[in-house]
Every structure is written in structure tokens, then in C-alpha cells.
Amino acid sequence: MRRAACILFAVVISATPSAQSSPDISGFWELSFDSRRVPAASLLPAVTPAVLAKRTEHDAHAIRWCNFLGLPMAMDSPRPINIRQGRREIVINFETVATPRHLYFRPSHPNMEIFDPTTNGDSIARWEGDTLIVDTIGFDGGKGVTMIPGGGYRTSDSHLIERFRLLNDALLSVTSTWQDAKVFRTPHTYEFRYVRAPRLYEAQPPLACNPFDEQRAAFLSPSATGGR
Amino acid sequence: MENSNCKSCETPSNRAFAFCILHFALHAKPPILGVLLLLTLATTLAAQRQSAAPAPGTAAVPDLEGGWVRIDIDGSGSFNGLAAKFPRAVLTPAAQAAVAEQGKRAAQPRFDFARDPSKPRPAGEGYVVTDGNCSLPGGVEPNSAAFHVVQSRDQVLIVRENPGLPRTIYMDGRAHPDLSRLTPTAVGHSTGRYDAGTLVVETIGLAQGNVTAGGWRTPETRLTERYRVSSDGRRLTTTYTWEDAKIYVKPHTYQIVAERTPPGSWAFESWCDSSDPSQRLSIVPPAQKE
Amino acid sequence: MNARAPLLIVGSLIAVFAATTSAHHSFAMFDMDKDVTYKGVVTEYKWSNPHVHITVEIKAEPGVDPATVGIWDVEGGSQNIMGRQGWTRASFKPGDPITLVGHPMRDGSKGISLFYVILPDGTRMYHDIARPKSEGAPPKP
Numbered sequence: 001m002r003r004a005a006c007i008l009f010a011v012v013i014s015a016t017p018s019a020q021s022s023p024d025i026s027g028f029w030e031l032s033f034d035s036r037r038v039p040a041a042s043l044l045p046a047v048t049p050a051v052l053a054k055r056t057e058h059d060a061h062a063i064r065w066c067n068f069l070g071l072p073m074a075m076d077s078p079r080p081i082n083i084r085q086g087r088r089e090i091v092i093n094f095e096t097v098a099t100p101r102h103l104y105f106r107p108s109h110p111n112m113e114i115f116d117p118t119t120n121g122d123s124i125a126r127w128e129g130d131t132l133i134v135d136t137i138g139f140d141g142g143k144g145v146t147m148i149p150g151g152g153y154r155t156s157d158s159h160l161i162e163r164f165r166l167l168n169d170a171l172l173s174v175t176s177t178w179q180d181a182k183v184f185r186t187p188h189t190y191e192f193r194y195v196r197a198p199r200l201y202e203a204q205p206p207l208a209c210n211p212f213d214e215q216r217a218a219f220l221s222p223s224a225t226g227g228r
Numbered sequence: 229m230e231n232s233n234c235k236s237c238e239t240p241s242n243r244a245f246a247f248c249i250l251h252f253a254l255h256a257k258p259p260i261l262g263v264l265l266l267l268t269l270a271t272t273l274a275a276q277r278q279s280a281a282p283a284p285g286t287a288a289v290p291d292l293e294g295g296w297v298r299i300d301i302d303g304s305g306s307f308n309g310l311a312a313k314f315p316r317a318v319l320t321p322a323a324q325a326a327v328a329e330q331g332k333r334a335a336q337p338r339f340d341f342a343r344d345p346s347k348p349r350p351a352g353e354g355y356v357v358t359d360g361n362c363s364l365p366g367g368v369e370p371n372s373a374a375f376h377v378v379q380s381r382d383q384v385l386i387v388r389e390n391p392g393l394p395r396t397i398y399m400d401g402r403a404h405p406d407l408s409r410l411t412p413t414a415v416g417h418s419t420g421r422y423d424a425g426t427l428v429v430e431t432i433g434l435a436q437g438n439v440t441a442g443g444w445r446t447p448e449t450r451l452t453e454r455y456r457v458s459s460d461g462r463r464l465t466t467t468y469t470w471e472d473a474k475i476y477v478k479p480h481t482y483q484i485v486a487e488r489t490p491p492g493s494w495a496f497e498s499w500c501d502s503s504d505p506s507q508r509l510s511i512v513p514p515a516q517k518e
Numbered sequence: 519m520n521a522r523a524p525l526l527i528v529g530s531l532i533a534v535f536a537a538t539t540s541a542h543h544s545f546a547m548f549d550m551d552k553d554v555t556y557k558g559v560v561t562e563y564k565w566s567n568p569h570v571h572i573t574v575e576i577k578a579e580p581g582v583d584p585a586t587v588g589i590w591d592v593e594g595g596s597q598n599i600m601g602r603q604g605w606t607r608a609s610f611k612p613g614d615p616i617t618l619v620g621h622p623m624r625d626g627s628k629g630i631s632l633f634y635v636i637l638p639d640g641t642r643m644y645h646d647i648a649r650p651k652s653e654g655a656p657p658k659p
Binding site: 304497514 | 550566568589591621626629646647649651652653
């Protein structure tokens, strides 16, 4: 009888579909002062100080004119990011000047002949055990803030692979690996660890960014000397 | 019941508790007690597996996930005419005055081309039609851009392909905050629930302004939306109902229909750069050949 | 004045501010009640934001409405709005013939607000979600 009961037990359990067979990373996640582990990138010799200075100038323009930030800067926001995991995609929304990211659970990227490159690129995702692997291409190297933590910058040829993994219910590790034959000597990897925001946290409107605010423009001007 | 050592009974987790019960059940005397315990454990665990939010696409929960584009079911002739056939709002006198005042402000010509249409621009000189600011407040209704819905366990998120605030719909049973603690925005504060295959969303805290088909709203106005997907999954019909005793003589209701984007499509980015002079321009009359 | 009033005032200001800083423009400069057909050749196709622009040259030929002869700037919607109606950056290129229906400028300058193009197979590609008044998709249950 015990054997029959065990079999019955097993049948009842296994016949019931599980509501969630992969982890759920939905939530509001934020970075703290100690959330980043970023080594120095190994850059190609062609990435000279002059090249980096031009990139810095480009990014300063994007910030000054409130352009969409794009990756990687959107993921390094001072505000919580909102990750919502559905069945076919994950959307990551930002409380800053950045368009939402869409991470599609599909096997391939769209035809790049007709894909308009963006500041976030095109992302496809899959689960490998408890790790979400996200593969992104299709960046527009001329838009948004392109500098990458640790050195280097995003171009239209950049390839980003991210690994999202819940270390526990309150800690989300995101490891980013950038590859770009024009920029990096070797793939450049760094890790951010996001802390889950309090359960009743509510999404806030982004901080205002007015490109026509003259005081703000003066503050951001390269010739600004600081002070009151 | 035989008293057995059960080390796992000391651990607080559900899994350990289940193993504890299993252990007692397998060693229980009489055996029938063990059978009953096993059956109870099995059904309890089964219920827990299903107690997460029901999956979208069931009878209880519509499958809203993905991209949608509003469609013009009435044949409006132009974007400005999309709401022409919607039933007009029936307003209180005070609300009528507010709408009229807003209409006067909106009618003020902001750019010089609109002030004197008798003077066409020469070739190469563009018509300046905006101030070039890229930010848009967003809103509760779709415009011509696609919008994307993702349904997670305790939140439904709607993001547009135009710049603007997302719609964050809290599904965890929380109440709206008191209005005194809300900053009104173009999307307000939304809570939602599933009701027999329909997503029902309640919103307050919207910034004061116009509502489609002659309506008006303040942060106290309540908007109820009902999202329903057609049986083939390709059409989404949203019914909007505005209620506010200070504004509406009766609830103001209309519907907007959207179609699902094709499988395999992706979200677009609506790039904008305020530093680009062309951001302000509409038509630039071309030079003509002699 | 109760505690809620300052928030309502702020909310009103937000609504007004949002209206005056919107990047969207009205169509008042076009005669939206006129649907005119233009047949010509693409000389430039700018797949850009805030509007896609097509420069179209229409030559005086037998069968061509003299009122449409000239070089026109045809304004479409934004890339993402037109993209949802089937447009891509490869939809047209210089030298392509084009037949379009649009709304001319009220002041007589050579500008057109695009309604739709008619493709060689007779199908239409609209610039946004609006459809002609005689049409409209029947609602499904």
C-alpha cells in the first residue's frame, strides 16, 4: 500500500504543470556604491588617446542634448531598472533618458539588412540552467553614450553577451562581455550586482532632461570651471 | 503515528517540511494514515505549483504579450479624425468651461508659418513647426506608434515606441496612494486585475488635460480600461471609461482597437536629437527646375 | 487651500508644459480634405526622423495633371510609425517611379503630407494608421 501511495503521490505532483520552470528575474533592481566590479579593458593600439577623446566629445554631446543613452549606460542608472519577464520576451525599462530594452526569447536576430540600428541593439535571450544568456548586436555606434565601463566604446560592430543570474532572491548578477574587432584586443568583461528594491517600490518618472535649459548647458559645457 | 527521528523537520523551508511529512507518512502506523498524509501532501504541493499567477492565454488571463498597433476601424481619413465617430463626452458646465479655455490656448499659433499662410516659404527655406524638444509625456491611449505589453507575475508593463512614460500596472493588489502623495503625470497610477479573460485597469493621478472625444480630466478623475483579446489572438479591443462627478454627467466611454504585430517583429527605437535643426522642420520646398 | 492643491497646480503645469514642448506638429499647414494623386520619379528618399521625406519630380507629360508638375517634398511619418505600415529604409531609391496620394500645402508651396503610396501591384502602403473615410477594418469579435 505504501508503494501504491508513493506512486500516486508522484503522479499527482508530476501531472501538475509547474507555473515557472526557469527563474523569474522580474523586479525593480538597483545598483549600490559597491555593485560594480570593472577591470580595465584591453584596447587595440588603434584606439589612441585621440580616438578616445573624440568618443568622449561625442558622448558629452549626447548627454548635453538629452539623447537616448543606450547601452551600456542605461544599465548603469542611478535609479532602479524595471525588469519584467514574460513568456516571449523580457522588457527592461529605465527611469532615465533611455528606450526600453526588449530581450526576445527567439533563436536568431532579425535581418540586419532591414534592421535600423539602435542605441540598445537587438537582443535575443535563452536560458541555460539558471542563467539567462542575452546576445545583442545591431548597435548604432553614432548614437547615445557609447563609452563602456573599464574602457573602450560601442560601435556598430559591437557584440554584447550578458549573463543574468539570481545569486539569491535579492541579488541579481549581470556579467557583460563586449567584443568588437575595432576596439578590444580581447573580450572585455565586467560584472554588476543589482539589489532588489523594496517590494512596494513604485516606478518613478525619469529625472527631467531639458536640452534647452541654458543653466544646465553652461554647467555641462567643456569650458565650465565649476564653483557656484 | 510512530514517532520517528526526522532531522529535516527542524528546517523551516517548505521543501524540508514536505520531506518531513513524507517521512512520517512512509513510516506511519496504520499505513492508511500514511496514504492519507501522502495524498494531502501531494494535493497541497500541486496547489502551490499552480498558485503563481495563471499563465496568459488561458480562459482567465488574456494573452496580451507582444507588440500592438492601433488600427483605424472607422476609416477616419487622417490621424486627427481617428476619434471623430467616438461618442462625445457629456460634460458638466464647469468642465465645459475648462475645455473651452484649453481650446483657446491650443489655438494660439506658435510658429510664424501659421500666423500668415499667405506667404509661402521660398525654395530651401523649411517650415519650422516644433521647438525641437524630443521629450513626450506619453499617455494612456496608443497613438500611431506600436506599443508593447509584457505580463509578469505582479505587474503588467506597457511601453510605447514613441518617447514617453511607460504604463506600470500593479497587479499585486496594492491600492492607489492617496492623491496628496502622487505627482500627476500623463499616465497616472494604475492597478489591475484579471476578470474572466479581461485585464481591468484602474487609473487615477492623471495630469489635468483633454480627453479623447471632448472629455476632460484632473488627477481625481478615474479611468477604467478593459483589455480584451479576440479569440484568434490578433486583435486587442480596449474600452476606456472616464468617470468623475465634477466633470462628466455620465461615464464617458469609447473603444480603441489594435492589431498584433507580425510574429518575429521587433521593437523600434524612435531616435530624436534636439541639437539637429531638422528636428524642428517639416516641409522644405525644393528648388524647381527652370 | 488644502494639501492637495499644490500637487494639482503642479500637475496642471506639467500638462501645459508638456503641450508646449511636444515635438509633434499639427497638420494645419496641409489641406487635409484634399486627396491628390501624384505620379513621378523619386529623386531622394530620406529615411529619417522626425519625418521620412521623399523628393519627387513630376514632369509635364500627356496625362499628367499640370497642377502636380514640379519637384515636391513629400513628408511621411517617423521611421517607427512608417515601419509599422510596412516601410523600410529600402522601400524606395532614387530613380524609382512612384504613385502617391497626399494632401498639398494650403499656401501653394511644393509640399505634400503623404497619405499612401500605390505599389505596382495595386496595394497601398500608408504612412500611418489612418485609412480613407470610405474604408476601415471591420471589428472582429
